[in-house]
Amino acid sequence: MKKTLRIIVSVCLLLSFLLSSVQAFALFEEYNYVSLGDSVTNGYGMDGYSSTVRGYKQRVPNTYPDLVAEELNADLDQLAFSGFRAEELHYVLNEDYMGDDYLYACFFDDPLFQRCGGGIEKLRREYKAAIEDADYITLHIGSNNIGTYLNMQLNRMLEGKAPFKFDRDAYANGTMTPEKRAELIKENGTEPLEGGTPAMIAYLLKCLAYTTEGFKMNFDAVVDIIYELNPDVNLIVVGMYNLMEGVTLTNDMINLGAVVRKYMEAVNDHMEKRSPHHEDYMYVDTMGCEIFGGFPTNVTDPEFFPGLSKDSGVCVHPNENGHKFMAERILSAIYVPFEDVDMDDEHYDAIKYAYSEGLMDEYSNKKFAPDKNATKGMIAKAVYVLSGSPEVDGEMLFRDVKKDNKYALAIDWAEEEGLITGVTSKYFLPNSAMSRQKVAEIFWKMSGEEESNYNFDGFYDKFLVSKKYKTAMAWAMENGLFEGITGTRFMSPTANVKRAELARMLQNYLEK
Secondary structure (H helix, E strand, O other): OHHHHHHHHHHHHHHHHHOOOOOHHHHHOOEEEEEEEOHHHHOOOOOOOOHHHOOOOOOOOOOHHHHHHHHHOEEEEEOOOOOOOHHHHHHHHOOOOOOOHHHHHHHHHOHHHHHHHOOHHHHHHHHHHHHHHOOEEEEEOOHHHHHHHHHHHHHHHHOOOOOOOOOHHHHHOOOOOHHHHHHHHHHHOOOOOOOHHHHHHHHHHHHHHHHHHHHHHHHHHHHHHHHHHOOOOEEEEEOOOOOOOOOEEOOOOEOHHHHHHHHHHHHHHHHHHHOOOOOOOEEEOOOOOOEOOOOOOEEOOOOHHHHHOOHHHHHHOEOHHHHHHHHHHHHHHHHOOOOOOOOOOOOHHHHHHHHHOOOOOOOEOOEOOOOOEOEHHHHHHHHHHHOOOOOOOOOOOOOOOOOOOOOHHHHHHHHHOOOOOOOOOOOOOOOOEOEHHHHHHHHHHHOOOOOOOOOOOOOOOHHHOOHHHHHHHHHHHHOOOOOOOOOOOOOOOOOEOEHHHHHHHHHHHHHO
């Protein structure tokens, strides 16, 4: 049996070598990835972006959808449309949603929305078909709910035009059409807002409240539709950054960056913690994203806001570094979807490796628990999967390991191979911890019980190494299984192995 085990492990090591530069699943399987969102997603301002099609169906090099698709070895369906709010995306996905005044003004008065997509019905077919086939979807929407919406409202007031109306209820009742909207405007007139600066500020605050609530309602509706179309999709919701951080207006009278930050914090909090589906999807924080920039911190130029509506609006979009940052955060969420594991953590790469290879699972809801003890059951499962999950008879020999235990087959196999034994012939204690030297023995046996000339000179605690485990521990130290211990004065052979340490051992074992 040990000969068979060595053959299995040798095959696994060969596969590991072949896959050393690529995620295992990415080499053998191809995925469908859909990017939904606005101009932040489709690469506005980046080389290769075309305003003539609003970025729709474009794969712009070095944008985060391009980088994520490349890493996942996925076909990219890039459906982000510049100018979309959550409302416009909802409108495309739901023929029963009627929208609001802003939607009709922008969607129907701007021929690009019609020409680029080939008409609303064609857009709807394309979006729904892509979502139904998707393995991964990134959803990054909401920047236009505040940025473009408030900017256009202010521009209309500065130009003496009537602002967009707070008429969501009128549209939601299902009676609004483009023709009806035109009649409504004709009946109510198009008088500009009066009352000077105080009235303008008061109106903009109402706009902020309106657009914040509108985002929340329509974001939730969009997520509902995505899961209705594809209940098993891996959905990654990408949070928003502050596109006006540090910007003030008119000799520092208005801190625009602080106002925008409040909005971003409110909507990000909703996406991360309060949306009805927040426990179903992965949320990615992108605060700190690098943008093109270029505008002054104190804006006094009256053409600032009209300028943002034109090509100078590139300044609030991610540059190449910003897109790379966002791609890294998204891939981190895909590979390591745990709230208690950060990209900067010492064991991040090892945890990503162990999780993506199926060697280790989450500890509890959205948590990996890197500092918790790795139990005998967890360790048995890791080496069982590492060895190719061979077939076993499934006869449970231990009273404390039921057939429905998620580690049952792994424990049965590990005990049969002599890798991990029970404390007695009847009890295994699957939830008990294991020491470093005991785990070293497991990997030593899997490697063929190799000899080692390594000595423990220089370690203060070498006397703690049990005679039974001395050769295994020497082999483990010589081969760097305990990374972070070699080169110090302590080996801690009797210390319990933590989950993060187990992940590191698994990675080191396969890469040694």
